[in-house]
Amino acid sequence: GVEGSICARLAKDAKAPVKLMLDRKEEHLAVGNRPSIQIHMKAAGKKTGELTALETNSYATGGVGGGAGYPMPYVYSCPNTRIAKREVFINAGAARAFRAPGCPPAAYLMESMMDDLAEKLGVDPLEFRRKNDPNQTRQKQYDMGAERIGWATRRNKVPGSAPGPVKRGIGMGSGAWGGGGGPADIVTTRIHRDGSVEVLCGVQDLGTGTRTAIGVVAAEELGLQPHELKVAIGHTDYGPSNGSGGSVTIGSVSPAAKTSAANAKMQLFQKVAPSLGVTANDLSAQNGRVFVTKDPAKGMSWKDACAKLDAAGISAQGSWIPGLNSSGTAGTQFAEVEVDTETGRVRPLRVVAVHDCGLVVNRLTAESQIYGGVLMGLSFALLEDRILDGPTGRMVNPNMEDYKVVGCLEVPQIDVILMDMPERGVIGLGEPPVIPTAAAIANAVYNAIGVRVRDLPITPNKVLTALSAKAKEA
Numbered sequence: 316g317v318e319g320s321i322c323a324r325l326a327k328d329a330k331a332p333v334k335l336m337l338d339r340k341e342e343h344l345a346v347g348n349r350p351s352i353q354i355h356m357k358a359a360g361k362k363t364g365e366l367t368a369l370e371t372n373s374y375a376t377g378g379v380g381g382g383a384g385y386p387m388p389y390v391y392s393c394p395n396t397r398i399a400k401r402e403v404f405i406n407a408g409a410a411r412a413f414r415a416p417g418c419p420p421a422a423y424l425m426e427s428m429m430d431d432l433a434e435k436l437g438v439d440p441l442e443f444r445r446k447n448d449p450n451q452t453r454q455k456q457y458d459m460g461a462e463r464i465g466w467a468t469r470r471n472k473v474p475g476s477a478p479g480p481v482k483r484g485i486g487m488g489s490g491a492w493g494g495g496g497g498p499a500d501i502v503t504t505r506i507h508r509d510g511s512v513e514v515l516c517g518v519q520d521l522g523t524g525t526r527t528a529i530g531v532v533a534a535e536e537l538g539l540q541p542h543e544l545k546v547a548i549g550h551t552d553y554g555p556s557n558g559s560g561g562s563v564t565i566g567s568v569s570p571a572a573k574t575s576a577a578n579a580k581m582q583l584f585q586k587v588a589p590s591l592g593v594t595a596n597d598l599s600a601q602n603g604r605v606f607v608t609k610d611p612a613k614g615m616s617w618k619d620a621c622a623k624l625d626a627a628g629i630s631a632q633g634s635w636i637p638g639l640n641s642s643g644t645a646g647t648q649f650a651e652v653e654v655d656t657e658t659g660r661v662r663p664l665r666v667v668a669v670h671d672c673g674l675v676v677n678r679l680t681a682e683s684q685i686y687g688g689v690l691m692g693l694s695f696a697l698l699e700d701r702i703l704d705g706p707t708g709r710m711v712n713p714n715m716e717d718y719k720v721v722g723c724l725e726v727p728q729i730d731v732i733l734m735d736m737p738e739r740g741v742i743g744l745g746e747p748p749v750i751p752t753a754a755a756i757a758n759a760v761y762n763a764i765g766v767r768v769r770d771l772p773i774t775p776n777k778v779l780t781a782l783s784a785k786a787k788e789a
Contacts, residue, residue, distance in 0.1 A: 318346060343713030347411030348701055350383035351376055352420050356428050364438045364446040366429075368395040376403045377410030378708075385417035389425040390489050391447040406708030412560070414688065415492055415746035419695055419753055423771060426488040426754035430761060434474070440758070441466055441487065452734065453489055453645040456669040459732050460487070463667045464649040475765020480656045483664070486758025487649045490750030494672075494743040495642035496566025498635040501554035504533060504572075504579035506629040510618035512537065512544045514575070517556035518568050519549050523745050524680030528565050529572045531677050536576035538600030539617065554632075562743030566640035569676060569741040575633025582629045587620045640740040644747045646670040648689070650755035651727075654763040656782055659775030661697055661760055663727040670732075670748055673739035682731045685748040689729050692752020694720040697772050 318335060326333040337346065354373035360366045375383035383402050413419075433443035441461055445454065461467065470485040471477055477484075505513040514533045520526045526548055530541040537544075547553065557567040584595035587605055591598070591613060599608045606614025621628075649667040654660070668685050675681050698719040702712045712718045753771060760778070761767050766785045768777050 339715055339718075340713045343701070343710050343718065344408065347408040348378065348710075349413035350378075350385075350410045350417070350420075351701075352383070352385060352424070354424055356424065358428050358432050360432050360436050360438075360443075362436055362438075364436065364443050366391055366393050366432070366443075366447045369393045369428075370397045371424075372399045374401050374403050376405050376407070378405060378407040380404075380409040382410030382416070385421040385424075387421060387425065389418070389421040390450075390453075390491055391425065391429065391444070392449050393447070405703075407703055407710070414691055414749045415490075418490060418492065418746075418750045419692065420771075422488050422490050422750050422754040423696075423757060426751070427757055427761075427767065427769070430486070430758045431767065444487075444489065448489070450491070450645050452671050452736075453491075453647055456489075456645060456647045456671075456732075456734070459734075460647050460649045460667045460669045463730055463732065464651060464665070466649065469651075471762050473765075474762045477763070481653060482656060482763040483651065483653050484759045484761065484763025485649065485651050486755050486760070486762050487647060488751035488754025488758060489645075489647040490747055491646075492562060492644050492747040492750065493642050494562040494566060494644055494747075496563045496568075496570070496635065496640045496741070496743070497557060498567075499555055499557040500567045500571040501556070501632055501634055502529070502533075502568065502571040502575040503554065503630060503632050504537075504575040506579050506583055506621060506624065508621055508624045508626065508628055510621040512539065514544055514546045514572060515550075515553040516546075516548050516568055516572070517550060517553040518564060519556075519559040521559045521564075521745075523559075523564065523684060524677060525559065525564050525568060527680050528676045529568055532569050532572040533576040536573050537580055537617075538605075539603060543603075560745075562644075562745045562747065564745070565676065565743050566642070566741050567635055570635045570639035571633050573633070573639060574636055575631055578631035578633050579629050582631055583620060583624070586623050587615070590623065591615075638740065641673060641742055644671055644673075644742055644744065646747045646751055648751040648755045650752070650759045652756060652759040652763055654760055654778065656764060656778075659778035659782075661756075661773055661775075661778065663693060663697070663725065663756060665728045665730070666693075666752065666755065667730045668732065668748060668751075669734070670744065671734035671736055671739075671742075672744035672747075673742035674737040675733055675735045676741060678733065681733055681744055684744045685731045685733075686729055688746070688748025688750075689752050690721050690726065692749045693725065693727075693756065695749070695771065696753035696756040697721075697725070697774070700772050700774070 377383035
C-alpha cells in the first residue's frame with residue numbers, strides 16, 4: 316500500500332533503515348480490510364448425491380477500490396452454474412489480502428450450502444462431498460480427518476437432536492489454494508576455510524519460517540546440520556528475490572538454495588578431489604564428512620576439507636530451477652463445538668486440520684503455519700466484526716477491546732495431520748490452513764443446534780436470534 320511505498324522512499328532518501336510501525340487503530344483505519352460479501356445461493360442435486368446445479372447472486376465490496384473477488388463454485392464440481400457477482404464501492408478502506416484472499420468466505424458459503432443440500436437430499440454431508448470432489452488428495456484427507464474426529468460415531472445424525480441446553484456438534488469444510496514459485500530468487504552460498512558456511516538471500520521472512528527452510532535445504536545439500544550454517548536474509552546486497560506472500564516464497568527460495576549449495580559443494584569437491592585421488596564427481600558430502608562415494612571410509616571431515624581452500628574461500632550463486640517445486644494444495648478440516656442454547660455462546664472444542672504442501676521441508680514450521688491459520692480462521696468465524704459508521708464509512712471499533720480476536724481462552728485442541736508428498740516438490744503452506752476453518756465451525760454449530768447462522772461472525776446474539784426464529788416457526 317501507499318504507506319509501504321512511503322517507507323521505502325524514505326529509507327532510500329535517508330540512506331538508512333526505516334521501520335513502519337502501525338498500532339491497532341491505524342491498521343484498521345489506514346491500510347484496508349478484508350472484503351465482505353452478501354450472497355443468495357440456490358443449488359440442486361440428485362438423491363444419489365450428485366451436485367447438479369448452482370446459482371449465486373452476490374454483492375461484494377472492497378471499499379473504495381476493487382479486489383472483492385472470490386472463487387465460485389469452490390472446490391466441488393458442478394456441471395451447471397450461473398454466477399452473478401457485483402462489486403459495490405463504499406466509503407471504507409480498500410481491500411487488502413487477509414491470508415488467502417477471497418477463499419475463506421468462498422469456503423464458508425460453499426460448504427454451508429453443501430451441508431444444507433446434503434440434508435435436503437438425505438445424504439451424509441461427508442459422502443456428498445466425496446461424490447462431488449474431483450481432487451484425489453482431498454479424498455484421502457476426508458478419510459484421515461473423519462476417522463480422527465469420529466465422524467461416523469460422534470456426529471449428530473439429526474442436527475440439534477442432542478438433549479440438554481448445552482449441545483455439541485461436528486462439522487467440516489475444505490479448501491484449495493495455488494501457491495507455486497518462480498525464478499526471481501538468487502541465493503549465495505559461501506564456504507570459508509574454517510568450515511563455516513553462510514547462505515544469503517534477499518527474501519523477507521514474514522514469520523513463516525523462510526529462514527529456517529533455506530537453512531534446512533542448504534544444510535542437507537552440504538551434508539551438514541542446519542545449526543552449522545548461518546542464514547542471512549532481507550538485505551538488498553544479497554540479491555533479488557520474490558516478494559514474500561501468496562504462498563510462493565518457499566517454492567521460490569528452496570530450489571535456489573539447493574542449487575546454490577550444490578554449486579558451492581562442487582567447487583569444494585574440486586579442491587578436495589586431488590588429495591583423495593579421485594574426481595570431483597566421485598565425492599559425496601554427508602554427516603559432516605566429505606568422502607569417496609564408492610569408498611566411504613576414504614575421506615575427511617568437513618573442516619579438514621574446507622582447510623584446503625584458498626583464503627578467499629568459495630562463493631557460489633544459485634537460482635530457481637524447474638522440477639523442485641509445484642503448485643496446488645488441498646486441505647480439509649473437521650471441527651467440534653459446544654453451543655450453550657441459553658446464552659448463545661459457541662465454544663470450539665477441537666479442530667482436526669489435514670493439509671498437504673508437497674515435500675515437507677521442516678515439519679515444525681509447517682505445523683506452526685497450520686496452527687496459525689486455524690486460529691485466524693476461528694477469529695473470522697466467531698469474533699472479528701468490523702462495524703462501520705453508515706454516513707462516513709469510518710470504522711467505529713478499531714481497538715483491541717471491541718474488535719476481538721482469538722485469545723488463549725478460545726483456543727481449542729488442534730490436531731494437525733500433514734501429508735508429506737515429496738514427489739510433488741516444495742509448495743507453500745502460508746495461506747491454505749485458514750481457508751476451511753470458518754466453514755467447519757459454521758457447520759459444526761448447525762449440527763449442534765439444528766439451525767443455520769447465515770452471517771459471520773457467529774456471535775451469541777445471532778445464535779439466540781436463530782434459535783428464537785426456529786422456535787417461532789415450530
